[in-house]
Amino acid sequence: MATHPIPLTPENLLQVLQAAASNDQSILQLASKQLQSWETTPGYWSLLQDAYLDQSLEKNVRWMSIITLKYGVDRFWRKAATNAISKNERTRIRSRLLDSVNEPDNKLALQNAVIVGKVARNEYPLDWPDIFSRLLDIIRTSAPPPDQSQLLPNQQPSVLRLQRSLSLLLHVVKELCTGRIPRIRSNLQTASPELFRVIAGIYVQYVEHWKHGAENKSHSDEWVNERLHISLSCLKVLRRLLVSGFEFANRSDEIKQFWTITNEQWTSFINMINAEVPDLNKVLIFKHIVGLGKLYLDLSKGQPAAFALMPDVLTVLHNYWQVANNYGDSLANGSRAGLGKQSKKNGGVAGDKDDDKSSFLEKIALQGMLLYRNCIQMVFKPVQTFKYRHKEEKEENITATAFMKNQVLTLELATRFMELLVTKYFILRQDDLEAWEEDPETWAITWDDQTESWEYMIRPCAEKLFADLAMNFKKDLAQPIVNVFNNVATLDNHDVLLKDSVYNAVGLVPAILEPHLDFNIFLQNVLANEVQITQPDYRILRHRIPILIGQWVFVNIDVQHRSTIYQITQHLLNKSDPLNDLCVRITAAKSLKCSIDEWQFDINSFLPFVDDIFDQLMLLIDEVEETATKMSLVDVIGLIAERMSHNIAPYAHRVISILPPLWEATGEEHLFKQSILAILTKIVSAMKDSSLKYQEMVVNLIRFSVSPENGLQTFLLEDALELWDAAVTSTPADNAAPLLELVPLLIPCLESDTALTRRVLEVIEGYILLAPREMLNSYALTLFNIFGGMLGKGLKHDAAEVITDAMELMIRTASAVQGEEGMKALGQAMVSSGVARKLFEGVYTTWEAHQTTGPNKKYPEIDVQVLTAYFRVLSRVILGSLEVFEGLVGYISSLGVNEKRVEAWLMEEWFSHFGNIGNPRSRKLNALALTKLLELDQEWILVQMQDLMTVWTDVVQELVEENREHYLLQAQNKHGAEGFKHKCIDNVDKDILADFMKLKIF
Template structure:
């Protein structure tokens, strides 16, 4: 930048940057960004926005550019930061008179924020004259300068109050002590002025000016009292301010009536002022409950008047009512005010006094009145609600929360009602029952809309506390005698009651509904789902159906007659819905129905399956809807038991690729549901040839997903397990090999639970029988793991699960190939630079010493078979541990051999042909109606083909003993036998001849 022409160049660039033409604006904005790190740029900006003769748009842009530069470059350690001498000059110029009489309010606001950002870094150490300068400006006789000084000081206090270091908090407390009294006097002065001017009918501009000053000073006081005192009640000024709040609010509410017709801005400004008064009360109560004790009574009386009396409610407005109800709830829930009557002396006297005040004001009669008013006034649907219902029933229905309870009247009213209920349960229950009896005795004319709205509100209240009314309300009787009759009234106004009744059905189905009544409830909900019904009612019925199905007492047999009709009606509603959120919700309900009813839905899904591809394409920009579609497909695949029908195959394969391919952007949102679908698809595939190429192509995503995140390792292992049972050779010759290499790389850094899961997967590789020439393919794939399997992972206390798996894997390797076992020992010894015999002796010692930690009979048997194999290995160290080996084999035989009626012993694991192959198989014993998946069948077949269930351990051991006798000679063999402990030898001879 040329120093001789800086001002003109920057001014011209700002002019161009404020142009509406994008072709002119973009280069200028880029140039301004380049200059942000140039020395001298910010003084030029300051001189431009200080010049009131320049166009206001240009000045505003200069102020915003300066403010953004402060964010990036004012910190002392900021790269390319503003120099200290430049900062010093800027701070001095920012307090110039021209800035404190800024005529344009938008620019004044930007300047106030700008100065506050600098103050957060520099005040008071680097900028000690900032606060005194602003206080002096507030004392001047120039109204505009007073206004701008208050505006700026408000933003400064707001910025400083957010600092959280103890030193910063101490500085803010010192600032509060210095300025609180003066700001309080300003607030009191301008509050009285604007209230008097409103009564006198002064002009709007004058009232607005003074009201703004009162509001700014009030905002300052709110920050100071909440963040600037340790105990506000110990400050005379703070206590005086708090005691004035409710009087000022009452006066302001009276004046608000007089402002109607004086302009929207002035009315909104007055309402904002009133709201900030209540915010002071709420903030103080939240942070300093014991300092607020003297205000508990005024707060409750104030709230009771303006929320629960006709005169007060006439003066109130919605946002103010919400604040008052929030204040009431905060007092009721304040933990400091809840103390045991029996321990008053051990509690803070202020807390005891607050409790007594609450009890004195909130009498039984007052609580009853509050409850009745909340239900019959605040819980009513408003004319705006009904207008939205008429204009857009779907939006009305899907906006179930209707905003947060802190900001919106109806959720706030519900929240306060629940708080009252739990604080005064018996009183509120009696009042609710009284209200319910009243409306049950009075039939409502369909044309009597106020009474219908009243009934809806009472039903809402009863539903909100349904769990607590378990013993008070007989829902079966209520539904049978009244609700079911009201559902049949099809008048337009009665849609309100039908919608609420649907909600009640869903709510009470989880609380207290007899099994006999449930079919009638299902039938009622079906009628409410009819396409002739109002959309909001249909969506409420959809929600209720979801709640009745997702319940512990749900019976699929009871629901079976309704499955077809439900699917048809929900599918029709799904197609009619316009909003993606609505479609997503309906799909979730359909998924739940499929999940809870299993194959009962198989004959009713064809239309849905035809529609889902269209919906998938429609939802390309709505990832949450796509998640719902994937979740629905998961349940449909599980329910149908297959997936490769012409309707499903292209959709499922396309969805899986989209959801599990790391190169697809949407996989971030769809991955978890996509993995669940992938698993379900593999488990439901009946034979390997179905879409084999596509499924193997998908398997190529597994290694990449493992590199990206281990969050879904459990699902990845389940998917790999399914591949191993479905197409082991194709999978391990293809992507499976790379996947196992990734798993091997991760083992060293994995927690023990993860290691156990991976070793279980490795065991599947050894169990799966593969045809020649790939009979050793499973061993080849997991071969890199064997070094870790042999050496172990335990540090400190042994992990029984891991020990069991390691010894099982080593035993299986022994059974498959002794040379490969010896080769694994040799490679392990090379990797850790030790003698192979040392590795083998350590492994033998571990097998003999820790086999007691193995509790599963199947694993104990496989280890026994492995030890039997070693007997004939002709390895010297094996025979050196012959007594320990035979003792362990004997204990294993004691565990698994069974005695028949004739006294003969048989291998119990050979005899028992019903062996659980998976968790689902075990579950089927308790749930015989559960359909066995194709994966379960494959897993059971693999288990029954395993050596555990096909090799008799007694016969196998006998053969090994005979071979050992032949190898060693009779004399040496006899010595070995004599080395066995007599007790073990006696037990061993019960099973084999030795």
Template sequence: MQATPELPSPDRIFQVLQDAASQDYVVAQAASAQLDVFRTIPGVFYMVQMAANERNLPLDVRKMAIFQFKNVVPQQWRRAALYPENVKQDIRSGMFRFLDEPDDIIAQTNAIAMAKIARIDFPRAWPDVGSQLLEVIGTNSQAIYINSNTDPRALLVLRRALGALNQIIKELTPAKIPLLASAVLGLVHQVQEALLPIYGYATATFSNNLSPETLASDDKLNHIRIAHFTFKCIVKCITFMWHRTRVKGFEVAEPVVKGFFGTAVTHFIALSTLRSSLFQANLSQNLIQSPTQSYLSRHVRLYGKYFRKTQVYSPQQFVRLPHCRELVLHYWERVVAASGAPPTTIQDSDNAMYPIRFLTQALSIFKDALAQWSPIRQPDNQEVLPREFVEGAIDLIVNRLLLLDEQDLEKWSEEPEEWINIEEGDSDAWEYGVRPCAERVLMTLATQYGDYVEPMIRTYLQRVREHPATDLPSIIKQEAVYCAVGRCAHRLKDIDFDSWISQSLAQEALDPNPIYRIIKRRIAWLFGRWYAERSLSQSREKVYEILVHLISAQGEGSDLAIRLTAATALENCINSVNFEIPVFHPFITPSLSALLQLVADTESQDAKRRVIRSINTLIDNVKEAIVPSLGDIIGPVTQLWQHPEVDIPLRGELISTASSLIKASKENSAPLAPIAAILIRDCLSPILSVQMEDDAINLWLVTLRNSVPNPNPTVPDIFELLPTSIHILNTNLDAVSGACQLIESYLLLDATRVLQLQALPLHQAYLQVYKTAITADVKTVLGTACMMVQLSVDGRLWAEAMHTSGFFAHILSAVIEDRTKNDNTLVLVEFDNIVDAPRRKLVALATAELLATGNKIAVERLATSEALNIWLDVLGELKEALEQRPGEDDQDSPLILYWKQQDEYVLPDKLEDAAETLEFGRRQDLFKRDPVRNIPLKEFIQQKMQQAQAVAGVEFQAALSKVDSATIASIQKQLS
């Protein structure tokens, strides 16, 4: 037994921690290795915790100690050998000694470690962790707010205890295990009851006499911090209850949640109004940037996070909570005030009068409330928002919130690719910008209050059409109107889009004047949106022409933002349900030329990926019409692939391009196979394989499934990679399924060539998987081997390799072993475990074929009735018949099987991607040639028994005479 390492001295531990904090890389690395050794020694990290709490040590050493403690101890906490119960008790107690820690980083790290340990120990081993912290909080809060104690230590301890409690609640509240969730419910009840009075005291003390003169005082800062941390704890508790108000056993939480929400709305409106009044008092820059003002801004935003989480969980219940109407309208009032304020007051900063994150919270809450407050959801006589309010909101959004500001135009000009990526980014990005949020509010208004929105949008549009924009301000307003039209396209049924295109949009899009660039980008976007929502029949050719022009146009009248937007719009048009290849056919070549040039002109990887995605959509939709352009596409794609700075996401899109080209060209894809082989090899290289192996296999499968047999094997093709697929099967147990799909596709393409080139390595790979893989993978490999046998026209191609590799012997080893235990086993072990009807029939066919050889052992075993019983079972299960047609020979009539309808063929789920490929036809042919499908079992058994009798003669009759008469009678009845 290995001896336990000796516990190092405190001085030794201090020295290692000091070295670990060193700026010398060599020293720090050596110390890190020593700390890894310390992890295995019981008691060391209790001493590390003590070092972190030793105030006389250098601060960097103490920080290193607490970091090590936090990273190591929670991970090993369940290991009793390292942390016996007495040590755990000491560590738990030691964490409370950090509650008066002056350094924020050390205190926060200790709180995180405490929470992680509480997550493991609560409620069984550490049931009073919450009570202990609440006792500290209660004692110090009473000293501060009841006894008016101004001791700085009491404020510090209260703040640290609240921080630790916040971390613990954060760690515990996601609990889903019923026992733990029930214990957490008791804790959160206890916490919110204890903290609500403290929050009231802290908020009142902070708000009382708050003015520009008192804003920078330490006293105000201390109390807003306490209020902030207290509220964070309470909010987590209330949110936990809110998510469980409908769960059995948690109903008691509902009145608590509703009561708190109403109180929170009142506090929030007061604090939000207080903050606005401070800014209206013309605060100095120093006061605006003061910690107290920053905490107040964060605190107001924390309310917004709570309200938003509450709303997202249940929008229907949210609008029924107390004072919800006042809350939503207050948020809207803040938005209205911000829309009329100078642009400099709206920034992504807590020091701004209107922080962007506050405004996006306001718009998001307003948007989801609108979805509940509408004539659609309310009775006719209970409309929540009157028409005047809705029309005012629409006017505000279109004429103020949707306008591009100076920052937008500046970013557009300086970094058009980056700006467009943000502007047209992921669907969730709208929650982080005022203008995108406002667009979603407008869409919700159009859906819920369409009767109010439609006439207003039509009026705005008519106005800009009658008075064309001539300067930048009017162009920005026109752009906002076009944006509104696009966002509300799903409701604007009466707009004649075809005439709008011919009368004004086409001229504006083709105008070379640089001032119209803003309008051009929005027109391209509008085409994409309108195609996604509406059907255009008369103007499709004109739209394609305009978009191709915008993609290819360069010079002062265009820029990359316009071209990228047009590329995305063309993608949306092509991907619409009304897309028709004949209509788009004249634009295939110019579209591809423009898009490929745009790929070359863009610099960022994201922009290139956006354009490549548009090319892929075009290829997927025009299908075989892309064949004449194969050479034009594959050259730039391979050139871009070979660029060393191309990132993984862009390479993934390029792989999709190659896949799309091969799928579309099918039997014409032979010239693409060598290119695909290059891409696949690169993806499987050590540099890319971790991230792109799946992409490589998918492209590989697409190439194989859409290939035709190569009449000239000297010409390079996808068979270059056959050894690689076998190597993957042989060495990568995680990729057995994918490797078997590849090998099956190779076999279906040209089984003879596969076996001529790689018969022995293939069977060696089969054997390796059979020996080492899980049962499911072994079954997959056996299925592939069965397909190989079925496809091979010459059994000699696989027979020798199957024998030489040991694969066949290994398959039989289980049968041979069972034969020593049970002399009644012939070919199959536990035949009754086979539930698949075709496989049971296959075993019956094989048994009859084996008997027909006249082999002495096979004939002798006939006496055991094993073969007869298999035949009886299968004959009784199957309902086969030859379809009788007048004037036709029975032998030429198709066989009807009860488990398959005639000509029916369904691919396994994992092969659904092969449904529209050339391989699908090959699989159909194989299926139709399957002996199980074509051979009538009854006639086959009769024929093989006659052959056996002819070959074996006396031995056959002798074996048959040993079978009991009942079995003989049954088999005769079935075969008659």
């Protein structure tokens, strides 16, 4: 392709679109750049639509055109967008969006439907008021009437047109339903009644069509399949309209009639799943059942009162209870049959019909559990509202809540449901046992991850439902649960599946059962013995017991029983025990975190087991293969190191020794590297200067992590800074040389990453304390140059705090370590870097703003807290060297900022601002600095004596005794008592002088 500009013509556009579909990356990139260059050319987007609508073109060209157009609608359709599509071009595109209702290709039609939805969201109803009427016209003319003799003159029944128009309507409704602006939802609600009436009629009609054809074999499977697709599309539209298109769905007679029909259909659909129906159509029937389930779920969540007040809602809930109960039976039976068997290498293929039916039923049972959870939410955790708009709405909510509480969520139902969950859904399934057998490590990982997937997986959902029921019926159900537990949790009971299930239940709600269950006795008498039973099936309990302990340790396991926990963990980590497979050991290791990471952790009870536990954890890290597993185990070791503090020293070498190989093995996996940096940080922090033996490794890891060349700096920088800070803090001054070599890598971090500025400056402050002379001599000017770029207009107070804190430390250190020479060097750096100018400019612009009033009033460029930070830095300079301060004032005077003397406006603003300084430390610092200025014996400070005495009166009681005596002595040396009184005191207001004298300093 040529590199010179190509004019936009239909022919050129088609050629570029053809190139954009190429597999050659170089051609594709050139084509993409050319398409991008046309984005601001008038007519480009409508030409893309021309290409899409031309069915004579190749599919790949049409695909590129519609995908590119969708991108343009996303970015440039809104009127306020940069390079927005012109009004005329938007009108042309919009006018032809519905012309693709005869598009034969499903994928192309879907992309156009997405565009229609996005445009409608932006332009309905103002610029596209007739979209719904046009779509309904197409739908009406495409859907055949029940009797072909009733065809209207303009009616041309077409299954394809009907499918496409329903898809367009679905995406429009989808977009309007998700609109957060109330106006968008309100516009949809205006159109919803007619939309619902038409689409519901087509849905009912087509369901009857395909049901009759499927049951009587009167039509081909393809004919049935077409109509299944249409009714499914209708159901998707109706579900969204019912929930979002009506403010009070229960008040619509049409909706209630439709609701009754769907209840009857739900049962018939379930029956058809069991009938001889072709698999392709059976899948679509199942999707109808799921679609109805989504309707019930969405309404129960979005309009809970409306759901409760719908006709026959008890029947709906009972139907789902029945499916959940029946499916639970099949689960329990399968679990019993699979216990003790080896994995079936060729069993359970995806195409097995029984497996398909089982997955169908599982999805329905899952929806049932979610539906009951929504009912519990409705009664026990209702959405709070400040105000009901109508009295009727409030009454409906009260009626719905009472109905759910008295008719649905009864104690009897809660009891039956909890029994169902514990005895059937909590029991390990046959496929669980097979997966465990085949790959213990993967199974252990996925088992942990399931907890967060409760909306999509039935076991986690069952656990959530159990916890909800136990929480809200705890007065009635806590003791019965404990009774069942006491009957099952005995050493004589060898039903490991039931035990695992009951232990799971008890672990889900420890806080509720704690008043009724003495877990300490159970731990000592039962669990400690069960982990030692060597029957093969007891590996199931070895997996469950550490999880159970981890759940209860935060609630009620006495400190004196912690050693038992560590003994159990030690036993379960023992690789030589054949029952302790990878799954058991991984679970035991990860559950150990719970016992360590809680406030009652006692290091003395843990120390006797540390040696062996560390050894087993090291072996386990070497044995596992998955990166996620290694990371979780490294986290456990890191937590142990953190909680052991200085006690980690004897074991540190073993931990450190595994880190370099792990670091190398992880390659580009930055998450794992972050974990390694974190654990090393904990060890260095815990060992203090004893960690010097690992300094070389620490320095190398820091260097790697912060170097831009490796490509991982973005991911590793934050953790590397944590390690860096720990290393600098823990290193004695005599051993600072290797760390000082890293300072050149630290400076760019300060310049590039504002999000980590505070952490970088903390490391710099650590360096200043570690090696003050080296840092000040080599990097003071560099740092002040960076600070100068940060200070000024728009600086936020939190950023100002960290920057000025660092400057304060540098000034204090220079004064303490290098004396007057150090202060002079630092003063010169402040001048040459622009820091001095920025500080004084901040004060001056604030003072200048305070001189204005009325309509022309100015406002300070920096806020009060930033100004306080500036005054702290100036205070440090004054306390460090009056000569340097005078030099800075002289430099600012030479700039000719204002005809008024610098000292005059500086003192005026400083004393005026003093009342805004809230931090006692800062107040004392400023008071000391202002008082030290008296040593200059200059008129501009002596005339401020009244203000200065006000400052003294406020803070002098907080000053240390020696400082107070020092400044009084200076006054005597300069003037003598009488001279001081005559020159200064006589000019002070008597009331202020009286308040000051009460301090009894003189």
